[in-house]
Amino acid sequence: MxxxxxxxxxxxxxxxxxxxxxxxxxxxxxxxxxxxxxxxxxxxxxxxxxxxxxxxxxxxxxxxxxxxxxxxxxxxxxxxxxxxxxxxxxxxxEPAVAPPFDLYRPALAATLPTQLDHASVALRHPTRSAALRISAAAVAGFRATLDARDFVEVHTPKVVASATESGANVFALDYFGRPAYLAQSPQFYKQLMVGVFERVYEVGPVFRAEPHDTARHLAQYTSLDVEFGFIADHRDVMAMLRDVLAGMLAGVAERAGGALATLGVELPSVPAEIPSVHFTEALRIAGAAADEPDLAPAHERALGEWARTEHGSDFLFVTGYPMAKRPFYTHPARPGSVEHRPAVGDGGAEAAYSNGFDLLFRGVELVTGGQRLHRHSDYLAALAARGEPVEPVAAYVAAFQYGMPPHGGFAIGLERFVSRLTGAANVREVAAFPRDLHRLTP
Amino acid sequence: MxxxxxxxxxxxxxxxxxxxxxxxxxxxxxxxxxxxxxxxxxxxxxxxxxxxxxxxxxxxxxxxxxxxxxxxxxxxxxxxxxxxxxxxxxxxxEPAVAPPFDLYRPALAATLPTQLDHASVALRHPTRSAALRISAAAVAGFRATLDARDFVEVHTPKVVASATESGANVFALDYFGRPAYLAQSPQFYKQLMVGVFERVYEVGPVFRAEPHDTARHLAQYTSLDVEFGFIADHRDVMAMLRDVLAGMLAGVAERAGGALATLGVELPSVPAEIPSVHFTEALRIAGAAADEPDLAPAHERALGEWARTEHGSDFLFVTGYPMAKRPFYTHPARPGSVEHRPAVGDGGAEAAYSNGFDLLFRGVELVTGGQRLHRHSDYLAALAARGEPVEPVAAYVAAFQYGMPPHGGFAIGLERFVSRLTGAANVREVAAFPRDLHRLTP
Structure with missing residues (x-):
């Protein structure tokens, strides 16, 4: 039967x-x-x-x-x-032994480390499996949104010849006797693929040799990467991100209703236009000094509160991040644009602020994105202005010799998204087999 | 506008x-x-x-x-x-230099190595991008088929404490000062997740330190992994694989019609039931000696010819692979089952043949799959019978202590699938940025 x-x-x-x-x-x-x-x-x-x-x-x-x-x-x-x-x-x-903790109780009594040590059995508990179902549904919503907008899915190398984002926090490996590294992001590859398909996305693992033992960092996580061309500027990227987030939440609502009920989670709504504040206003709202170069976690929390109170929104864009805190491929704010402001302190006025943005979700940075440089000469100039050598990124920069459109994109950390959505205290609760400073098994 | x-x-x-x-x-x-x-x-x-x-x-x-x-x-x-x-x-x-080869000609005149050296521009050629569009469409079809059958997508670790499939061909890395390895497959993790979701799939990179420079091996490729429980035996797995292949081809037909036309590719049809032959018959058909322990590429080609001539099928299952050639987690053929045969040579009769199968696509191995062991005691016995130590796979084996259903699954190599489908002579033609013995860039 x-x-x-x-x-x-x-x-x-x-x-x-x-x-x-x-x-x-x-x-x-x-x-x-x-x-x-x-x-x-x-x-x-x-x-x-x-x-x-x-x-x-x-x-x-x-x-x-x-x-x-x-x-x-x-x-x-x-x-x-x-x-x-x-x-x-x-x-x-037949089981050979009893589980190390009772699975039939409404909540798992074991500590998180014990759960993680016995992941194969802990994940059977409805509260743990629910988070992974939400995760799968969110990714399905991500893809559906982008497929409907003519994006093409790509698969890029995870073993690379040089560190992508920065020299730090990178895992080194032996590649047939040569040094190589695990990719910290598909940044370079997704940009290159804009030259092929105009619009691309990738869902894949990224690796950070994060030496800090925090509740929100993993050594491997799933990155939802998007990049597309023929944009006016980063505002087109923010509009796309808004649709992608709405699509991810719609995917969760459609496919993981039971899991939401198990965890007692109510989905946030995504405003038709997510409120945004310029970095300089963000500092003011958060009560930070006007010459702070970046937002600290406490500032992000304050901004999350403010977005909820002032705009009734769980989401908030912070635009115009200082160039000094963004990678070399970041496009500067155009003079005359809403992101362009006089520099505070001794920064060069022209390039003080960027077309890079962050998206805060409930007071935590969830997404980083922005417009990128697209002209070969701009890449060379940006590296020279920073006093950074071309050589480590030569292959990347060279790819911009062949004609590229204005483009931009973003990356969403899947586990961070799900942990904020479900209210998990630790990102490890929403990863099946987390990897961190101390944990390499199971 | x-x-x-x-x-x-x-x-x-x-x-x-x-x-x-x-x-x-x-x-x-x-x-x-x-x-x-x-x-x-x-x-x-x-x-x-x-x-x-x-x-x-x-x-x-x-x-x-x-x-x-x-x-x-x-x-x-x-x-x-x-x-x-x-x-x-x-x-x-504006481009800074002319492309290293003409993109407007119907075919790329550059050699494959030159194309790969300049991948970011070579992939702009319609013949190269078409293969990647087919690839994306095939993966979409894979997911759609499994989503409709209540499978849950999972993301598993790519950095592991011990080699999964075998000790050979594994990339070693420095994990916060400890030795670790790149996962050769999500085999263990997908099996464990059967205990959580019953049915799971993963689309992700796998890594093989393949020391041979062949036209069909890559050091990183995209593996389409499936595993599910509550099966009678491997025949349920073969039936699922048949549906998945049909779904992948339907995805390609639906989403990549233009790419098929560009490459002049006609899609094969998947028979309602894919023909299958037992390993012992496969040797006979291929003209191999009856005591050959495995099928060589020439045997596979002969079997591909035979399937086309005898059954009008581009696909052929070879079942009942010898236990000696399959990993320790393979379920042996049950006495009395169609896969169970008297052993040839001096193999132990009981465990000579397995519930493991291969699927050949146009005379090349495309998929490996089968039923796995699911009882903890069977794992211990299998390792003991092979004289292999438990220690390197202790965490994996331990997970079977907690009650697992009969289960099985398979893995499809995406690049191999697309290269056979498009008739590409080299698997590197259908990967965006291939990795091999010599190639680590771009």
């Missing part, structure tokens, strides 16, 4: 069906036993009255994998309004 | 539009000039009669990025039946 999922049982009342899954919990009463079976979709209550089967249940501990054939009976008192009666049980997989 | 794509011009005849793209080719005649502009969708012919603009065109070489506003005129003689007249041109991005 073909197996059905637990959630479909209400459509089978009065009929015989086969279900399968894990023994989630047994309640062995005197004359009856209740077996709660867990499958990918949910839980089923199986009523065992046969004394032989009841005796056998004693020997089938939690997490035993069973196939159960029985009759679907309506019962308002049962968790899902139905239960399985007159069951016949077939053993599919 | 909002920019439109070249392919939409027939719907704008008589109206003024703005297009943008790269100067693909100029034909400067005496009184008129033709400018062929290339965008992501195709080519547009722009007719230049104004002497000043004609003079300016001389200074705008191939690969210059332009925005052109003009009037759409029907002209049966023009390549797409329409052309742009009375153009006004705006320069968006």
């Amino acid at each position: 073909r197996r059905v999922l637990s959630t479909s049982l209400p459509t089978h009342v009065g009929r015989s069906v086969t279900i399968a899954g894990w023994v989630h919990r047994r309640r062995l009463l005197k004359s009856v036993a209740f077996l709660i079976l867990r499958d990918a979709a949910g839980l089923t209550q199986v009523v065992v009255t046969d004394p032989d089967l009841r005796a056998r249940l004693v020997e089938l501990p939690e997490e035993t994998v069973l196939e159960v054939t029985g009759e679907v009976a309506a019962n308002e008192a049962a968790p899902a309004g139905v239960e399985l009666v007159k069951p016949a049980v077939r053993l599919l997989g | 909002r920019r439109v794509l070249s392919t939409s011009l027939p719907t704008h005849v008589g109206r003024s539009v703005t297009i943008a793209g790269w100067v693909h080719r100029r034909r400067l005649l005496k009184s008129v000039a033709f400018l062929i502009l290339r965008d992501a969708a195709g080519l547009t012919q722009v007719v230049v009669t104004d002497p000043d603009l004609r003079a300016r065109l001389v200074e705008l070489p191939e690969e210059t990025v332009l925005e052109v506003t003009g009037e759409v005129a029907a002209n049966e003689a023009a390549p797409a039946g329409v052309e742009l007249v009375k153009p006004a041109v705006r320069l968006l991005g």
Whole structure:
């Protein structure tokens, strides 16, 4: 008999069906036993009255994998309004040991490190698997939004000859006897691919040898990268990002409703136009000194509060980041544009502010993006102005010799997005097998 | 004015539009000039009669990025039946040098190594970009097929503490002062996730320190990994693979029709049931000795011919691979099953053949898959029988202590799939930035 999922049982009342899954919990009463079976979709209550089967249940501990054939009976008192009666049980997989913590309790009692040490079993708990379902749904929404806008998905190298973003925090490896590095981002490749497809995205792992042990950094995370050409400036990129975020949340609503309910998460709405403030205003709102070169986490939190109070928005753009704090490929603010301001302190006035932006989600930086340089001569000039050598990025810069349109893009950290969405205190709660300073297994 | 794509011009005849793209080719005649502009969708012919603009065109070489506003005129003689007249041109991005080879010719004249050295410009050629569009469409079809069957997408670690598939061909790296390795496959993780979601897939990079310089191996490639539980045996996995392949080809037909036309590729059809032969029959068909432990490339080619002639199929399953040639997690053929045969030579009869299979596509191994062991005690026994130590795979094996269903899966090499589909002689032709023994840039 073909197996059905637990959630479909209400459509089978009065009929015989086969279900399968894990023994989630047994309640062995005197004359009856209740077996709660867990499958990918949910839980089923199986009523065992046969004394032989009841005796056998004693020997089938939690997490035993069973196939159960029985009759679907309506019962308002049962968790899902139905239960399985007159069951016949077939053993599919027996556990060798008991789980290190109880999976049937509403919340996992184990500490996060213990959960991570036993990820393969901890992730079976509905609260942990729910975050990963939300993650998958968000990525599906990301792709659907971009596919509908003629973006092409690309796959770029994760092993590179030189550090992409900066020389620091990079993992070195032995590549057939030569030094190589794990890519910190697909930045260069996605820009080059704008010359091919105009609009590209990539969903893939990026690697940061992050030496700090924080609740929001991972050594490997999933980056959702977007880059596209023929833009007027970074405002086109911000508009695209707005649509992508709305699409990701729509994807979560559509595909992961059950997971949201499990975690008690309500989705934020994305304003038709996300409010934005210039970096100089952001400092003022956050109560920071006017010559601060960057926003500290406390400033971001204050800005998150402000966006909520002033605009009723969980999202806030901060535009016009100082050039000094952005990578060399960042396009400066154009004189006369809304992002262009007189420099504070001794920065050169012309290039003080950039067409780079951050997006804060509930007071945490979620996305970095902006317009990039697209002229070969501008790349050479930008490196010279910073006193940085061309050589380490020569292959990258050379690719801009062949004619490139104005372009820009952004990168969303998937785990950070999901952790902010679900209210997870630690980004490791929403990664299946996190990697960090101390953790390389499982 | 909002920019439109070249392919939409027939719907704008008589109206003024703005297009943008790269100067693909100029034909400067005496009184008129033709400018062929290339965008992501195709080519547009722009007719230049104004002497000043004609003079300016001389200074705008191939690969210059332009925005052109003009009037759409029907002209049966023009390549797409329409052309742009009375153009006004705006320069968006000027090249610094000429491309190292002509992009406007029907075929790229440069050798493959030269193309790969200048990938950012070579990939602009329609024949090269077409393969990548087919690749993206195939992955979209892969996901759509599995999403419709309740699979959940996962993202697993690419940096691991020990080699997954075998100790050989693995890249070593320095992980915060500890030795670590690049994952050769998500095999272990996808199996563990069957315990969480029952059905999972992953699209991601895998790494093989392949010391041979062949036309079909890459040091990084994109692996399409599938794993699912509650199967009867590997035949359920083969049926799923059949549907996935059909879905990938449907995705290509739906999303990459233009790319197929560019390459002159006709899609194969996937039989409702892909023919399959047992390993022992495969040896016989290929004319190999009955005690050969594996199929050589020449055998695979012979089998591909046979499948085409005997079954009219581009696809052929070879089942019942010898246990000796499969990894320790492979499930042996069950006595009495169609895969179970008397062993040839001195192999132990019981465990001679496995529930592991390969799928050949046009005479080349495309997919490896099968049923896996799911009982903890079976893992320990399998390792003991092979004389392999538990320690290097202890974390993996330990995860099977907690109750796992019968399960199996497969992995498709994306670049290999696309190269067989398009008839590319070298897998490097269908990767954007291939990595191999000699190549680490661009």
